[in-house]
């Protein structure tokens with residue numbers, strides 16, 4: 001299949017140099033390389049060539065030609081943090097929070113993640129797969145071109161394996177890359193409430209060997225948080241994961257300054273995610289590390305918490321990523337277009353910074369930066385074609401409007 005898109009008003013996030021970017025840091029995030037009045041040619045799903053219309057080769061033959069007059073083309077979104085496999089929504093807790101209960105209180109009363117775990121363990125693999133596939137198709141239609149999905153609602157060996165097998169099936173059928181993270185350390189199940197060591201032993205001695213044995217996970221995750229997994233417990237889990245080749249990618253500093261960022265950096269995590277609760281020490285720890293600070297403003301929005309300090313992280317020269325955190329408790333939306341608006345309005349990121357954070361830096365937070373995240377020769381032709389729009393800034397500006405005409409993955 002050969003595809004030619006011509007008369008593109010703006011082809012955004014292009015890479016023209018010989019060297020590939022692996023991520024974009026700090027103030028460089030403020031500039032988005034674009035070509036106006038452009039064309040793009042793809043063959044067998046890969047970007048073959050692109051340029052400005054005055055350079056379009058006359059002999060180019062295509063099976064499909066799109067006239068993109070007035071429209072923009074961007075790389076698809078890379079959503080590096082989701083909990084897309086779950087059994088049921090939790091709108092009752094949403095109502096409880098409206099009435100004044102906090103997310104932490106709901107969790108202490110056995111709701112929250114434990115509520116999702118009960119429901120998941122009552123649901124068959126087949127049903128979970130069908131529901132998750134529908135959600136995946138819906139987010140692809142909203143522009144997501146790569147996604148990471150976590151386990152973490154099983155909280156027992158069979159439940160965790162069931163979730164990871166669902167993710168494996170999604171990998172097999174999805175038209176986009178899917179990465180899997182093993183998150184048994186999401187909450188302590190009730191029977192281990194007073195025996196944390198017992199649950200961590202179970203994860204390390206029983207679950208991990210089976211997860212690794214079946215090749216079910218790419219990354220090791222843990223919810224490093226007050227009332228959940230301590231720094232010491234997280235360290236033990238990350239070390240165990242590394243022995244099986246699972247690189248860390250963790251939940252850190254959502255509700256408190258938990259030490260999660262520092263322990264993630266210590267174990268060379270691919271990313272530390274959430275970061276609502278940050279100070280200078282955490283930012284210093286990230287400087288000079290390879291760990292990507294991944295911000296999840298959808299969760300801060302939905303839980304009405306304070307937002308992540310994106311400006312301070314960018315000013316510190318860090319390669320900030322944005323991800324949806326799609327899950328039934330803290331962010332029941334995987335819409336990356338809405339996230340773009342939140343990043344600009346609440347985190348005070350510029351549209352250019354937010355686009356870097358949702359494309360190349362999101363790709364890097366899943367180790368997919370060689371395949372996705374920019375418009376570059378040899379990368380996947382994974383593209384968002386907009387409707388006619390006046391400018392790039394219009395995309396986050398017109399929040400809630402569907403400005404996507406077509407997603408090509």
Ligand SMILES: N=CN[C@@H](CCC(=O)O)C(=O)O
Pocket residue numbers: 083112113116223251254299325327328329330331
């Ligand atoms: N905070 C931890 N985990 C998820 C939410 C899980 C849930 O509430 O179901 C998150 O990233 O926000």
Ligand SMILES: [Zn+2]
Pocket residue numbers: 081082083251325327
């Ligand atoms: Zn999460």
